[in-house]
Amino acid sequence: MFSPRFNGKAAIVTGGSGGIGSAIAEALLSEGAMVAIFDTNQETLQKSVAAFSTSGSMVIGEVVDVRDGAAVKKAVDAVAEKFGRVDILIAAAGGSLGTPRDLNEISEADIDLVLDVNVKGTFNCARSVIPHMKKSGGGSIVTFSSIGGRSASPVTGVPYATAKAAILGLTRRFAKEVGEFNIRVNAIAPGLFLTDRLEGMFNEMSNSDQSEVINAIPLGRMPKLQECVDPVLFLASDESSYITGTVLDVNGGRLMPN
Secondary structure (H helix, E strand, O other): OOOOOOOOOEEEEEOOOOHHHHHHHHHHHHOOOEEEEEEOOHHHHHHHHHHHHOOOOOEEEEEOOOOOHHHHHHHHHHHHHHHOOOOEEEEOOOOOOOOOOOHHHOOHHHHHHHHHHHHHHHHHHHHHHHHHHHHHOOEEEEEEOOHHHOOOOOOOOHHHHHHHHHHHHHHHHHHHHHHHHOEEEEEEEEOOOOOHHHHHHHHOOOHHHHHHHHHOOOOOOOOOOHHHHHHHHHHHOHHHOOOOOOEEEEOOOOOOOO
């Protein structure tokens, strides 16, 4: 008889009310997890929680700016009190956040925003869940890097590339720190998944730049959203119980590291 992978597990998904984060939250719920969605957009957060609750799933939403360490800790502690545990963190909050791609258009505020949300936000969330995972006897943290942090992408700018490269160092160091507590920390590095935000950016690219992106993918196509969700769930689940401190590239072969 099929047993959902996440029965009895409590998960937090940051950036969970839109794009990839929402799809991940929905998939975790469908496989038995209790899910807390963190996001800054109260309207979309409420809509997501309402939509997911109709299936009888246990889901809550918290309006949280991941850049605020105190706010993150408070929200994580509230989740642990509500669910009785925290087993999984999917740190999906981040991205280029609408900042310019071209170097001469990037401001200091753009750099601060992208680095703070992606790097500081991931740090705040990971550090806050670790004490609760220790109490539960272990857990899984999945961070979000990107092909843009692994190679020179024509799609996004320097702040994004810098932040997503930094996520890899953060992931490895956290994995080293908490492995003895049976807490695994891994990164996923997606290629170009056309969520609403990235689709607009992709559509604004020149035809030659668009062709460069597609032609560089050995599978010869853009991915489906589920093709990012499934690898995330793999890293979050016990199926990857002996994997930590690594990065899983999900890009159709566009990047093939040695």
